[in-house]
Amino acid sequence: MKIKEILESEGKGQKINAKGWVRTRRGSKHVSFIALNDGSSINSIQVVAEASDFDEELVKKITTGSCISVNGKLVASKGSGQAVEILASSIEVLGTSDSEEYPLQPKKHSLEFLREKAHLRFRTNTFSAVFRLRHALNFAVHKFFNDKGFYNLHTPIITGADAEGAGEIFQVTNLDLENLPKNEEGKIDFSADFFGSKTNLTVSGQLEAELGALALGQVYTFGPTFRAENSNTSRHLSEFWMIEPEVAFADLNENMDLAEEFLKYCIQYCIENNADDLQFLDARMEEEESKLRKEDRSEMGLLERLQFVIENNFERLTYREAIDVLRNSKPNKKNKFQYPINGFGDDLQSEHERYLVEKKYKKPVIITDYPKGIKAFYMRMNEDNETVRAMDILFPTIGEIIGGSQREERLEKLKARMEEMDICQKELWWYLETRKFGTCTHSGFGLGFERLIMFVTGMKNIRDVIPFPRTPQNAEF
Numbered sequence: 374m375k376i377k378e379i380l381e382s383e384g385k386g387q388k389i390n391a392k393g394w395v396r397t398r399r400g401s402k403h404v405s406f407i408a409l410n411d412g413s414s415i416n417s418i419q420v421v422a423e424a425s426d427f428d429e430e431l432v433k434k435i436t437t438g439s440c441i442s443v444n445g446k447l448v449a450s451k452g453s454g455q456a457v458e459i460l461a462s463s464i465e466v467l468g469t470s471d472s473e474e475y476p477l478q479p480k481k482h483s484l485e486f487l488r489e490k491a492h493l494r495f496r497t498n499t500f501s502a503v504f505r506l507r508h509a510l511n512f513a514v515h516k517f518f519n520d521k522g523f524y525n526l527h528t529p530i531i532t533g534a535d536a537e538g539a540g541e542i543f544q545v546t547n548l549d550l551e552n553l554p555k556n557e558e559g560k561i562d563f564s565a566d567f568f569g570s571k572t573n574l575t576v577s578g579q580l581e582a583e584l585g586a587l588a589l590g591q592v593y594t595f596g597p598t599f600r601a602e603n604s605n606t607s608r609h610l611s612e613f614w615m616i617e618p619e620v621a622f623a624d625l626n627e628n629m630d631l632a633e634e635f636l637k638y639c640i641q642y643c644i645e646n647n648a649d650d651l652q653f654l655d656a657r658m659e660e661e662e663s664k665l666r667k668e669d670r671s672e673m674g675l676l677e678r679l680q681f682v683i684e685n686n687f688e689r690l691t692y693r694e695a696i697d698v699l700r701n702s703k704p705n706k707k708n709k710f711q712y713p714i715n716g717f718g719d720d721l722q723s724e725h726e727r728y729l730v731e732k733k734y735k736k737p738v739i740i741t742d743y744p745k746g747i748k749a750f751y752m753r754m755n756e757d758n759e760t761v762r763a764m765d766i767l768f769p770t771i772g773e774i775i776g777g778s779q780r781e782e783r784l785e786k787l788k789a790r791m792e793e794m795d796i797c798q799k800e801l802w803w804y805l806e807t808r809k810f811g812t813c814t815h816s817g818f819g820l821g822f823e824r825l826i827m828f829v830t831g832m833k834n835i836r837d838v839i840p841f842p843r844t845p846q847n848a849e850f
């Protein structure tokens with residue numbers, strides 16, 4: 374039986390078997406209390422083993438980290454702290470664990486230390502809760518879109534297109550790097566490469582998702598994306614998962630409505646289905662924050678914050694309005710921003726995003742209509758010829774969680790933008806053809822899956838919400 378099920382059962386003396394990993398064993402000469410966890414729940418089951426029933430040598434092998442199978446009776450617990458416990462009749466040690474060497478001692482370890490033990494960190498309460506929530510969110514994403522009639526589209530991981538034109542890409546090749554084929558001009562001859570052209574790992578599935586949307590109506594991708602940006606921040610990974618819906622006939626307002634409904638749905642799903650894990654993480658965050666200076670603490674606890682986001686409309690304002698608010702803000706006037714806001718054209722840094730979300734509006738903020746110069750080529754140009762139909766959703770503590778836009782569906786305007794931004798039209802001939810053959814209004818956005826998990830779990834470093842993080846200088850495990 375899974376421990377989750379056992380904990381929900383009544384202890385009537387029924388015979389059961391449980392398997393799992395030992396968190397702790399304590400007790401006396403006469404009796405041992407074993408906390409056993411199998412990952413099905415944040416809670417462990419207490420196993421009671423009377424010394425008289427067990428060989429001393431066997432009991433010695435039941436150490437923190439060992440794996441055991443227990444047969445026994447499920448009974449109402451005499452102790453406080455748990456409703457039921459297993460009165461063991463036989464125990465088999467499936468895998469011993471040298472207690473001196475086992476890295477996860479029954480005490481608090483730092484997240485940095487546990488990152489180095491990523492192969493074992495699933496066995497801690499914090500990480501088991503985080504990864505159960507990651508699963509729940511993953512499931513919620515598919516359920517949300519399926520219920521709305523979207524089709525999940527698998528876009529390629531290896532591609533010739535660099536969607537953003539940002540150039541932060543990982544190249545894919547099977548050429549011998551020690552002995553590269555050269556053409557007459559002395560440049561690398563990519564026609565000799567595996568795919569006959571230069572290829573890279575995808576930075577976004579959007580361009581391909583648009584092709585799907587312009588036939589299937591509503592699609593979404595959910596796959597890994599790769600960015601070789603050398604930014605060692607707590608919010609960036611080199612390999613992360615992105616959800617990208619794309620909707621035909623939707624304009625920017627409908628796009629924002631979809632994004633807001635989607636985020637709220639995912640959070641609500643976790644509250645309904647993972648209450649134990651969230652309660653644990655709520656208490657964990659409270660404890661962590663109590664160590665911070667008062668002014669650095671969050672105003673709300675984790676659960677309170679999640680509820681707050683579900684219950685409130687996101688604040689929507691244009692980039693111009695945001696710049697006005699920021700220019701006239703106290704920190705800007707007092708020169709407290711590292712990047713002062715002067716006016717139109719300034720890119721919003723995370724300090725500005727945090728000011729708007731955490732100080733000014735105190736809720737998620739959607740900023741629209743950014744200057745064309747700081748956004749991608751495919752966003753729809755506004756009448757003013759200066760701004761595009763972009764939207765970014767900013768979340769408390771996370772900053773940007775979603776980036777999206779209404780797409781430029783007018784062939785001539787799209788071509789003109791590509792020219793201006795030096796994007797190769799020949800390479801994207803297939804993208805341009807959708808504007809030639811039956812083009813229409815359409816919109817979409819990209820949600821960084823790990824940023825959503827950070828928000829829901831209260832984890833402050835993105836490395837702690839993906840099983841095996843890939844970051845500059847690190848691809849272990």
Ligand code: ATP
Binds near residue numbers: 610773775819821
């Ligand atoms: P940022 O300004 O935070 O670097 P971005 O503008 O590069 O984000 P987009 O290209 O719009 O982001 O990607 C869509 C979403 O993917 C972002 O809103 C964010 O949630 C997520 N994202 C972007 N880069 C990363 C990364 N390196 N690691 C994890 N998530 C990311």
Ligand code: MN
Binds near residue numbers: 602
């Ligand atoms: Mn980025």
